[in-house]
Structures are given as structure tokens and as C-alpha cells.
Amino acid sequence: MLLEGKFTVVQMKANRRLRFNQPSRLPSSGDSGIEDERVLVLVFESISWDIHTLCSIATVSQRFCAIARRILWRRLCEHRAPVMISALSGGVPSGRIDGGWNALAKLMFFxxxxxxxxxxxxxxxxxxxxxxxxxxxxxxxxxxxxxxxxxxxxxxxxxxxxxxxxxxxxxxxxxxxxxxxxxxxxxxxxxxxxxxxxxxxxxxxxxxxxxxxxxxxxxxxxxxxxxxxxxxxxxxxxxxxxxxxxxxxxxxxxxxxxxxxxxxxxxxxxxxxxxx
Incomplete structure (x- = not known):
């Protein structure tokens, strides 16, 4: 319950920031609220990509797990170690990492x-x-x-x-x-x-x-x-x-x-x- 309450407050702040920076409505993709990928990115930016929270979110549902694998683990790695990640990925924005970004994130902090x-x-x-x-x-x-x-x-x-x-x-x-x-x-x-x-x-x-x-x-x-x-x-x-x-x-x-x-x-x- 404590994590849920904290996460809700962070989500509200992220939504306000998103409306300020993005005055137009988000493209309609069937997603809303915390399940929107850009909202999730803003939420984790606001808590400095806390790895414990990301681990918890990735286990909530298959959808959250898929978003974490596709976007969030990489953004965590880039936030925590930008120079090392640039070297490992060859400086390519869309570069891939052998074994997956979730494995690299685990290796960095476990x-x-x-x-x-x-x-x-x-x-x-x-x-x-x-x-x-x-x-x-x-x-x-x-x-x-x-x-x-x-x-x-x-x-x-x-x-x-x-x-x-x-x-x-x-x-x-x-x-x-x-x-x-x-x-x-x-x-x-x-x-x-x-x-x-x-x-x-x-x-x-x-x-x-x-x-x-x-x-x-x-x-x-x-x-x-x-x-x-x-x-x-x-x-x-x-x-x-x-x-x-x-x-x-x-x-x-x-x-x-x-x-x-x-x-x-x-x-x-x-x-x-x-x-x-």
C-alpha cells in the first residue's frame, strides 16, 4: 500500500509535467494513465530510476514486464552509466546489447x-x-x-x-x-x-x-x-x-x-x- 501511494503521487506529478511540456493530447494508442509508456518514463525520471521500484513494476503484469524489457531497463542503464553504455552499444541510439538490457541492469547492481x-x-x-x-x-x-x-x-x-x-x-x-x-x-x-x-x-x-x-x-x-x-x-x-x-x-x-x-x-x- 505504501509503494502504491507513493507511486500515485509520483504519477500525478509526472502527468502535470507532461501536460506542461506536451500541450496537445497524447496520440491515441489505447493506453491511458500509468500504462502509457511515456508516463512511465517520466515517473522513473522523477525518482532517478530507482531499480527496486522498477523491479517491482516489472512483476505487476505481462504488459508492464514487456514495457520494462523494451524501454525501461535500457533507460535505467543509460541514466546510471551513460559513458559505459555508449561504449558498449557503439554509441548507436538504437543499438542492442547481447543478453538484453534487463540482464545488463542486473549485472550493474547485483x-x-x-x-x-x-x-x-x-x-x-x-x-x-x-x-x-x-x-x-x-x-x-x-x-x-x-x-x-x-x-x-x-x-x-x-x-x-x-x-x-x-x-x-x-x-x-x-x-x-x-x-x-x-x-x-x-x-x-x-x-x-x-x-x-x-x-x-x-x-x-x-x-x-x-x-x-x-x-x-x-x-x-x-x-x-x-x-x-x-x-x-x-x-x-x-x-x-x-x-x-x-x-x-x-x-x-x-x-x-x-x-x-x-x-x-x-x-x-x-x-x-x-x-x-
């Missing part, structure tokens, strides 16, 4: 958690959750690319820290996304090596099948260094739509330790986002 795999053992799985803040960097992404694949564009997040049950170590969970993965050199390397898709692991963002970069021996040592992880304590997967997710054991660092590497330059295309 940590998928971690579970045991054949290369990575956990005493028990760590659950997924919304993150309070996100930072994605194409500078960090280059550390995850083999030398002959560094022409690819990959954004990778800072690791989300989880306390490991039954031990003093901390688990880092990270995620990322490729631009045009189907045309990437990374995918070409996987195909040339005849890497097999995993049977039991699925992408937590689009549900697609994944390759283990560890099994394919395509994990650069620079990736562990960038994350602050020990050698052999890192594993990550890439799905057929170019979504990356992985886990690592984090090494405790003293306050005077700094991360070094060949790509430690400032990057204006980094994305910093808050869920609040």
Missing part, C-alpha cells in the same frame, strides 16, 4: 554470490544480493584479457567482499561485460582451443551457458594481481552473451600497500554508480 565449482571450493554458497555501490572499469578489464585479446573492450567491477564461513579469509565476487562478445578475440580464442561449455554452471545474469576461463587456461596472472588475490585463488566464467562472473580469495593488504601494474592509469570511462 552481486551474484558464489558457489563451489570444480576449481573453487567453498564450505557453503554465498547468496546473491543488491550492492550499495558499483564501480566498473575498462582499465581493470584489460587485466583479465590475454595479451593477444587486449583489443577487446571489457568492463570489470571491483570485487564484492564476502566473509568466508568457517575461516578468516574473504571471498571476492566480481562481474563484468564485453562489448560485442560474438566478434571478440576472446571468443575466437575459446573457439580455437575448442573449449567446452560448462554443464553445471549458468550465467547468473542472463541464464546463458558459460565457458570456464580457468579450464581454457585464459586467465592472465595480471587478473589476480589486479583483484588482490593469491595465485591459483581465482576463477571466472564468460557466458555466450559476454557476461563475466567470478570469485577469488582476497589477500589482506596493509594500508601502505599499493596495486601496481601496466595499466594503472586513470580511466575516464570508469563507471561509479550507487543503488541509493
Amino acid at each position: 552481486c551474484g554470490g558464489g558457489e563451489s565449482t570444480r576449481y573453487f571450493n567453498l564450505s557453503q554458497p554465498t547468496p546473491g544480493h543488491f550492492v550499495r555501490e558499483s564501480r566498473f572499469s575498462k582499465t581493470s578489464g584489460r587485466f583479465f584479457l590475454p595479451k593477444n585479446c587486449r583489443g577487446d573492450l571489457l568492463y570489470v567491477s571491483d570485487p564484492c567482499e564476502h566473509h568466508a564461513v568457517g575461516g578468516d579469509e574473504h571471498l571476492g565476487v566480481f562481474r563484468g561485460v564485453f562489448r560485442e562478445f560474438m566478434r571478440s578475440k576472446t571468443r575466437q580464442c575459446l573457439v580455437r582451443r575448442q573449449a567446452e561449455l560448462e554443464e553445471k554452471v549458468r550465467c547468473p545474469y542472463c541464464g546463458g551457458r558459460v565457458w570456464s576461463m580457468t579450464a581454457a587456461r585464459l586467465v592472465p596472472k595480471s587478473a589476480a594481481r589486479r583483484l588482490g588475490s593469491r595465485d591459483g585463488g581465482l576463477e571466472f566464467f564468460v557466458c555466450v552473451n559476454g557476461h563475466l562472473h567470478g570469485t577469488c580469495w582476497l589477500i589482506p593488504l596493509s594500508s601502505d600497500e599499493e596495486d601496481g601494474g601496466a595499466f594503472d592509469d586513470e580511466d575516464s570511462d570508469d563507471f561509479y554508480g550507487s543503488i541509493l
Whole structure:
């Protein structure tokens, strides 16, 4: 009831704004009130594209779900990370994203958690959750690319820290996304090596099948260094739509330790986002 009341007030404000900017009547399309797509866009603009509200609205009905998939998820991504989205879509206004905009929105603000795999053992799985803040960097992404694949564009997040049950170590969970993965050199390397898709692991963002970069021996040592992880304590997967997710054991660092590497330059295309 509280959400419904808040949403009604926001809708009334959006309608007043719409009448001010659009003195003529909306084209007749059989839609009215909150079900009109432009009204929905104005509503979410007024609440800064709150992802929790969008998730709730997308589950109200099939119509709302369809509008969210066609318009709202993309507008959320563009509002929260315009430079990163422009880079991923090639700057094309009508450009598409592999796996869908809803999957990209989830990847931007949801940590998928971690579970045991054949290369990575956990005493028990760590659950997924919304993150309070996100930072994605194409500078960090280059550390995850083999030398002959560094022409690819990959954004990778800072690791989300989880306390490991039954031990003093901390688990880092990270995620990322490729631009045009189907045309990437990374995918070409996987195909040339005849890497097999995993049977039991699925992408937590689009549900697609994944390759283990560890099994394919395509994990650069620079990736562990960038994350602050020990050698052999890192594993990550890439799905057929170019979504990356992985886990690592984090090494405790003293306050005077700094991360070094060949790509430690400032990057204006980094994305910093808050869920609040």
C-alpha cells in the first residue's frame, strides 16, 4: 500500500509535467494513465530510476514486464552509466546489447554470490544480493584479457567482499561485460582451443551457458594481481552473451600497500554508480 501511494503521487506529478511540456493530447494508442509508456518514463525520471521500484513494476503484469524489457531497463542503464553504455552499444541510439538490457541492469547492481565449482571450493554458497555501490572499469578489464585479446573492450567491477564461513579469509565476487562478445578475440580464442561449455554452471545474469576461463587456461596472472588475490585463488566464467562472473580469495593488504601494474592509469570511462 505504501509503494502504491507513493507511486500515485509520483504519477500525478509526472502527468502535470507532461501536460506542461506536451500541450496537445497524447496520440491515441489505447493506453491511458500509468500504462502509457511515456508516463512511465517520466515517473522513473522523477525518482532517478530507482531499480527496486522498477523491479517491482516489472512483476505487476505481462504488459508492464514487456514495457520494462523494451524501454525501461535500457533507460535505467543509460541514466546510471551513460559513458559505459555508449561504449558498449557503439554509441548507436538504437543499438542492442547481447543478453538484453534487463540482464545488463542486473549485472550493474547485483552481486551474484558464489558457489563451489570444480576449481573453487567453498564450505557453503554465498547468496546473491543488491550492492550499495558499483564501480566498473575498462582499465581493470584489460587485466583479465590475454595479451593477444587486449583489443577487446571489457568492463570489470571491483570485487564484492564476502566473509568466508568457517575461516578468516574473504571471498571476492566480481562481474563484468564485453562489448560485442560474438566478434571478440576472446571468443575466437575459446573457439580455437575448442573449449567446452560448462554443464553445471549458468550465467547468473542472463541464464546463458558459460565457458570456464580457468579450464581454457585464459586467465592472465595480471587478473589476480589486479583483484588482490593469491595465485591459483581465482576463477571466472564468460557466458555466450559476454557476461563475466567470478570469485577469488582476497589477500589482506596493509594500508601502505599499493596495486601496481601496466595499466594503472586513470580511466575516464570508469563507471561509479550507487543503488541509493
